[in-house]
Amino acid sequence: MTTPQTQPVGVVLVSHSAQVAVAVADLARNLTAGGALVAVAPAGGGPDGGLGTSSDLIAAAARSVDQGAGIAVLADLGSAVLTVKALLADDELPPGSRLLDAPFLEGAVAAVVTASTGAGLDAVAAAAAEAYTYRKV
Template sequence: MSDGKLVGIVLVSHSAAVAASVAELAKGLAGAPVAVPVAPAGGRADGGLGTSAELVSAAAASVDQGAGVAVLMDLGSAVLTVKALLAEGDELPEGTRLVDAPFVEGAVAAVVTAATGADLDAVAAAASDAYSYRKA
């Protein structure tokens, strides 16, 4: 951990309730004494289902501590929204990375790893490794 700055986590879902619930779950399961900056970016600005570039940008700005921002998405068009923001170049904080990971398990792994002070590469790797979690 450099200068006490933690990697921020943004959870992009088509549903505000899903994004908020996964954020709450990940923070709760992390159980760390360090508060990882986590922000949900769910639904559209009008409250409907979908994704909002403005909500994603605001969430990323809110969790940015200068150590990078890991963005996890639930479904395909959320990925397209984040990719479009990254392509713009100035819509997301420097060091923002789209992370290919399962939404729930990846969010938990990302938050737990970020709580240790790990860098963005380690946080992204932990989230992506969640694809290999076996449930049977």
């Protein structure tokens, strides 16, 4: 059993759509069942507010949730993933930032709920990845 951390892991949700990123962040926050307040930042859309991705928005979102316990980053589609990977490779995200291999919506919920228990980044990443196995039928 792991000991809960003082500060929860932060979560950044990167989507091609600002509205999608905000909606998934709101859903995940509302499903924490009274757990610790987890810093969740949506980073959606391009620099002009339309569809796309923005390295500046992603980096700012990561900085805004950084509490020193690590940052779980979830991305929706191709160029969002590539943008996060480039930011990580160039050390443009805070230390302890990690791109999670997880489905966007289910993974985000699992990550935020797990972070709300005080679990560390490894447990948050594992919970998000486990969302790939959720069966609906």
